[in-house]
Amino acid sequence: AAAAAAAVVVDITASGGATLETASDYVAAGAARVAMATALLYDGIHAFNDLDRLDTLSRVNSTLRTAGVLKAGKTQTQHYYDFRQAWSDPALAMDLVRHLLRAVADFAQVDLVCGVPLGGIPWATAVATYLRKPLLLLRAEAKSTHGGQQHLLHGRYQPGQRVLLVEDVVTSGGSAEQAVQQLQRHAQLQVVGVACVLARQPTRMQVSVPVAAAFTLAELQWPLPATPRRRPPPRPLLDRLQRLLAARPARLCWAADVADPAVFLRVLESIGSQLCVLKLHADTALGVPALARLAEYRQRYGFMLMLDHKFADIDSTVQAQLRYWTQQLGGVAPDFVTCHLVAGPASVDALWAAGQGATGVVLVASMSSTRHRDGLLISQARALALTHPGVCGLVTQEDCGSEHIVHWVPGLRLDNLPALGGQRYRQPPAWATVRIMGRAIHTAADPAALLSKL
Numbered sequence: 001a002a003a004a005a006a007a008v009v010v011d012i013t014a015s016g017g018a019t020l021e022t023a024s025d026y027v028a029a030g031a032a033r034v035a036m037a038t039a040l041l042y043d044g045i046h047a048f049n050d051l052d053r054l055d056t057l058s059r060v061n062s063t064l065r066t067a068g069v070l071k072a073g074k075t076q077t078q079h080y081y082d083f084r085q086a087w088s089d090p091a092l093a094m095d096l097v098r099h100l101l102r103a104v105a106d107f108a109q110v111d112l113v114c115g116v117p118l119g120g121i122p123w124a125t126a127v128a129t130y131l132r133k134p135l136l137l138l139r140a141e142a143k144s145t146h147g148g149q150q151h152l153l154h155g156r157y158q159p160g161q162r163v164l165l166v167e168d169v170v171t172s173g174g175s176a177e178q179a180v181q182q183l184q185r186h187a188q189l190q191v192v193g194v195a196c197v198l199a200r201q202p203t204r205m206q207v208s209v210p211v212a213a214a215f216t217l218a219e220l221q222w223p224l225p226a227t228p229r230r231r232p233p234p235r236p237l238l239d240r241l242q243r244l245l246a247a248r249p250a251r252l253c254w255a256a257d258v259a260d261p262a263v264f265l266r267v268l269e270s271i272g273s274q275l276c277v278l279k280l281h282a283d284t285a286l287g288v289p290a291l292a293r294l295a296e297y298r299q300r301y302g303f304m305l306m307l308d309h310k311f312a313d314i315d316s317t318v319q320a321q322l323r324y325w326t327q328q329l330g331g332v333a334p335d336f337v338t339c340h341l342v343a344g345p346a347s348v349d350a351l352w353a354a355g356q357g358a359t360g361v362v363l364v365a366s367m368s369s370t371r372h373r374d375g376l377l378i379s380q381a382r383a384l385a386l387t388h389p390g391v392c393g394l395v396t397q398e399d400c401g402s403e404h405i406v407h408w409v410p411g412l413r414l415d416n417l418p419a420l421g422g423q424r425y426r427q428p429p430a431w432a433t434v435r436i437m438g439r440a441i442h443t444a445a446d447p448a449a450l451l452s453k454l
Contacts (some may be wrong), residue, residue: 054096055386063089063187065220070171070200079221083168083197084119091401093300094379096197097126097215103195104131104164106212110192114138114153116168116179123197124166130376136163136235138179152186159188167196170213173205180209237335237360240390240405241304244276245433253277253306253408255438263442265293270447272301277336277434279306280329295332304335310364312340315350322354336360336392341380345388352390360392368397368411368424397424399431410436414453428454 060081068080086093104127113123114136121137128135136155143151157163163183167176176194183189191209198220199205199213245251254275258264268278278298286334298305307325311318318339326333337351339361365381385391385405393406395399400407409432413425428435435454444450 005357005452017356020296053099055383056092056099056322057215059089059092060086060215061220064106065090070233079217080168081198081220084124091325091379091382093126096214097123097130097376097382098379098383100127100166100197101130103212103214106210107164107195108195110164112136112155112157112163113166114155114163114179114183115166116175116194119168120166120196123168127164127166127195130337133164138182152182154238157187157189161189162192163189165194167194168358169198169200169201170194170196170205170207170211173200173207173211176205176211177207180402186199194423203418208324235360235389235392237358240275241335241392241406241434244302244304248276250274250416250451251276251435252441252451252454253434253436254441255279255308255410255436257281257438257441258443267447268297268301271441271451272297272303274448274451275301277304279308279436281308294330298332305329305332306336306338306362307334310338310340311347311351312342313347314343315346318343318347319354320351321353322351322359333358336362338362338364338395340364341377341384345384348384348388348390352388355390357390362393362395362406363391363409365394365400366397367395393433395436399429407431408436409434410438412437413440414450 010402046142062083064081064083066080066082067076067078070077070080083096086096107375109194110131110133112135113124113128113131113133114120115138115213117138125132125135134155134157136153136157136425139152139154163400165176165179167179170176173194176196180191184190192210193210194207195212195214197214198217199211199215200217202211202213205211252271252275252286254271254277255269256267256278258266258267294305295354307322307329309325311319311321313321322337333355333356335358337355337359339348339351341348341363348361349362351359363384365378378396378398381394381396382402382405385394385400386402393408394400395408395410397409397411409429411424411426412428412432412435414427441447441450
């Protein structure tokens with residue numbers, strides 16, 4: 001895209017339509033926009049997947065729509081959307097923030113973020129935090145301080161800086177335009193545009209700067225299926241897993257983090273016939289002799305295999321890593337691998353391609369370690385779990401709100417032992433699809449008897 005912009009600018013410059021300095025600025029702006037869009041559109045092509053968008057639209061209509069009076073024109077409507085209520089549902093709020101960030105990608109070279117009071121402030125806070133940009137707080141009315149000064153804007157800024165305004169709902173654009181004028185006149189800031197969650201009437205807004213919206217009213221009012229199409233694409237690996245889970249009531253994934261091959265083989269022989277998934281950290285546990293018998297035990301007991309490497313790199317690297325660890329496992333390709341989203345969905349695509357459909361990807365949404373939770377990451381992982389053919393569920397500590405997502409839940413015990421090594425323990429929740437247990441299994445005197453209690 002930057003190269004295409006450069007080619008256009010060269011043509012403009014050659015025809016005398018712009019100076020070389022202007023051309024350079026244009027190319028720089030284009031490159032900055034591409035870089036920003038690349039960073040923001042974390043979900044890659046899946047960001048625009050119809051399933052994900054329909055899911056969000058359905059939840060907005062079911063939880064935020066009510067009858068009300070529009071501020072613009074004081075007219076009554078049956079389609080009043082109160083996005084302030086979205087923050088009472090953190091999962092929905094994070095999904096909406098993710099869609100809002102795509103609208104923000106229309107604006108490059110932003111120095112500051114400011115919310116239109118009052119509804120736009122929480123959305124601006126989320127956008128500023130994600131973009132790592134300073135946040136300005138704009139008051140609806142100036143307030144006198146103890147020194148007698150009138151303050152309308154709070155935060156550090158310099159005249160001439162580029163600021164992005166964020167609003168929850170834009171109807172006529174009156175509130176947004178008032179904020180634009182206040183920032184330009186009061187602070188001499190350059191307002192590059194307005195990003196909003198909902199634009200009710202995109203063609204009728206009276207705003208002097210560009211407006212980009214996550215959703216439009218027409219989109220929200222479009223007839224949605226009675227049951228939104230949230231079912232993921234067919235996944236044969238998950239069909240096989242579901243059959244195992246139905247046949248083996250413990251629904252156990254054993255995290256075999258043991259260094260002693262003798263202990264590993266003893267426990268495997270004890271619980272193999274009840275085991276659904278064997279999870280290995282092949283780079284930290286077990287020796288080659290134990291791994292050499294892995295294919296034998298896998299065939300004998302019929303469990304599935306997860307390589308818990310938590311891949312997190314560019315596509316070519318994760319593919320090379322998967323090939324290497326498959327060799328280390330005696331050439332046995334794992335049924336599942338775990339993956340962080342830090343490198344974006346391209347790493348998911350790469351792992352799915354490298355496994356040639358025989359290895360599914362389980363995304364790490366939230367772990368059992370203490371103080372590990374990122375609402376936006378959980379939202380992104382959830383969207384991919386609903387739409388990507390290679391994603392076979394989420395490692396999660398919370399219910400992701402869909403029966404079509406396999407919840408792999410770690411950090412489980414049947415006793416009440418305290419946290420150990422930074423890990424939190426708890427009883428298996430009812431919504432857990434697969435129960436991941438490690439030390440509780442291989443330190444038990446009778447692992448098979450323990451499984452009968454699950």
